[in-house]
Amino acid sequence: MSDNALRFHFDVDGENFTSAGQASVKIKKSLRELGVDAETIRRVSIAMYEGEINMVIHANGGDADVIVDERGIEIILSDHGPGIANIDQAMQEGFSTAPDNVRSLGFGAGMGLPNMKRYTDDMTIESVVGEGTTIRMRVNF
């Protein structure tokens, strides 16, 4: 990681679905100001939004860190929620434990983690049941 990397940090509020996504929206704006190309911005901001929404819905909030260097963009999402017992199952399209109140908002298709994988060049999930989840994603320029 080079010295002139740019770092952003956000506290993701676990209480509020309607304002969820603010960190992703801010990152989108910052990347545009940095002159990053539109397709890269789209991939980063969708992947980050999916992760941010997951922390709100499934983990009562968490932390989001974004690091931009000359090779690409790294997104680190960490929470102290319930953790994911079976990561392979969670990664499958259509698997969801979302409650009815968030399904009525249009979430709960079980497509968020697959989208995060699809839109990034690298993604790792570390999760311990009862302790929390950390997801790292990388999009290369």
Place this chain on the structure above:
Amino acid sequence: MTVTELAAALSLTPVALPDGERVINGAYMGDLLSWVMGRARADNAWITIMTNMNVIAVASLSDVACVLLAEDVMPDQAVIDTANARDINLLRSPLSSYDLAVALSDALRKASL
């Protein structure tokens, strides 16, 4: 075809039209937000019956040209204000999602002739 031209062609009612000159290159229809983020393309028109605040975030991050609200659903004022602030075009129609998609397809085809 621009969003403003589509509004005229399909008699859509603008709910928020901060960027009417955006050009539409196709469409995606769906109400499940992660499907939209996974499948819609940049500059698509997005047809949906969802009206909550997350629709604006998804439209913005997916970089769609406009959101077409079927069945005459109407968002809250706070959602409309956010759409204007984030440069998201929102238009509504009494048509069903299917009929709106058919009409949109006709309009896009005619515009490309």
